[in-house]
Amino acid sequence: MANKEFLRRKQEKIMEENGIIYLENVSKSYSTGSPAINDITLSIKQGEFVFIVGDSGSGKSTLIKLLLRELTATSGAVYVMGQDLAELKHRQIPRFRRNLGVVFQDFRLLNDRNVYENVAFAQRIIETPINEIRRNVPTILATVGLAGKYKAKTKQLSGGEQQRVALARALVNRPSILLADEPTGNLDPKNSWEIMQLLEEINEQGTTVIVVTHNREIVNAMQKRVIAMKKGIIVSDQEEGEYIDED
Numbered sequence: 001m002a003n004k005e006f007l008r009r010k011q012e013k014i015m016e017e018n019g020i021i022y023l024e025n026v027s028k029s030y031s032t033g034s035p036a037i038n039d040i041t042l043s044i045k046q047g048e049f050v051f052i053v054g055d056s057g058s059g060k061s062t063l064i065k066l067l068l069r070e071l072t073a074t075s076g077a078v079y080v081m082g083q084d085l086a087e088l089k090h091r092q093i094p095r096f097r098r099n100l101g102v103v104f105q106d107f108r109l110l111n112d113r114n115v116y117e118n119v120a121f122a123q124r125i126i127e128t129p130i131n132e133i134r135r136n137v138p139t140i141l142a143t144v145g146l147a148g149k150y151k152a153k154t155k156q157l158s159g160g161e162q163q164r165v166a167l168a169r170a171l172v173n174r175p176s177i178l179l180a181d182e183p184t185g186n187l188d189p190k191n192s193w194e195i196m197q198l199l200e201e202i203n204e205q206g207t208t209v210i211v212v213t214h215n216r217e218i219v220n221a222m223q224k225r226v227i228a229m230k231k232g233i234i235v236s237d238q239e240e241g242e243y244i245d246e247d
C-alpha cells in the first residue's frame with residue numbers, strides 16, 4: 001500500500017510539472033518507412049483544448065494511438081496523467097483507458113443495437129451498477145441533444161446523430177481526457193459545428209480535449225491552441241492559433 005501511495009504522489013508531481021499529457025523525445029517507427037513520429041516533445045495541461053492539424057500521413061493518428069496505449073513508443077517517454085505508459089502492464093491497460101474517451105471519424109457504433117445500448121455498453125464494461133447506468137445514460141444523451149432518440153437503431157440516425165452517440169459513449173464514464181481523431185471528417189458543415197460546440201462545452205466543464213481535424217474554418221474560428229504536424233514532427237504550436245497550410 002505504501003508503494004501505491006508513493007506511486008500516486010509521483011504521478012501527481014509529474015502531472016503538476018509537465019501536464020496531463022507529456023511526451024518527451026518520442027519517436028515511433030513502424031516496420032517500414034521513415035518514423036511516423038520523430039522526436040516529439042509536447043506538454044498539454046489539464047483542462048486545455050488542443051487542435052492537431054497537418055497533412056494526411058503526418059503522424060496525427062499515431063500520436064493519438066500512443067496516448068491510448070494502442071501503440072508503444074519506439075523511443076522516448078509518453079506520460080498520461082503522470083503515468084509512464086511504458087511501465088503499464090497489460091492487465092493495467094483497461095483501467096488506464098477509463099481515463100480516456102475516444103471518438104473516431106467513422107463513429108464505430110454497434111449497429112445492431114439501439115442508442116441507449118451503445119452508450120450503456122461502455123458503462124457495463126466497467127461494471128457500473130444497473131441503477132447508475134439507468135441514471136447516467138439518459139443524462140449524457142440529453143447533453144449531446146439525443147434525449148428523444150434513445151430507442152432508435154443507430155443505422156436509422158444521420159451522421160451527425162451517430163457522432164453524438166459516439167460522443168455520449170466516450171463521455172458516459174466521465175473521462176479526464178477526450179481524444180477525437182477527425183470527428184467531423186464524415187459530417188456536413190452544420191453538424192461539424194454542432195459537434196465542435198459540444199466538444200467545447202465538454203472542455204468548459206473541465207475535460208481536457210484533443211481534436212485532430214482538417215476543418216480549417218472551425219479551427220480559425222475557435223481560437224484554441226493549434227499544433228501543426230508535418231512528417232512526424234511538430235512544425236508549429238500556437239495559442240489561439242490558426243490552421244497552418246499543408247505545403
Ligand code: ADP
Nearest residue numbers: 030031032036055056057058059060061062063
Ligand atoms: P495521419 O493520421 O496524420 O494521417 P498516421 O499517423 O496515420 O498519419 O500515419 C503516419 C505515417 O505512418 C504514415 O506514413 C503512414 O503510412 C504510417 N503508418 C500508419 N500506420 C501504419 C501501420 N500500421 N503500419 C505501417 N505504417 C503505418
Ligand code: MG
Nearest residue numbers: 060061062181
Ligand atoms: Mg489519421
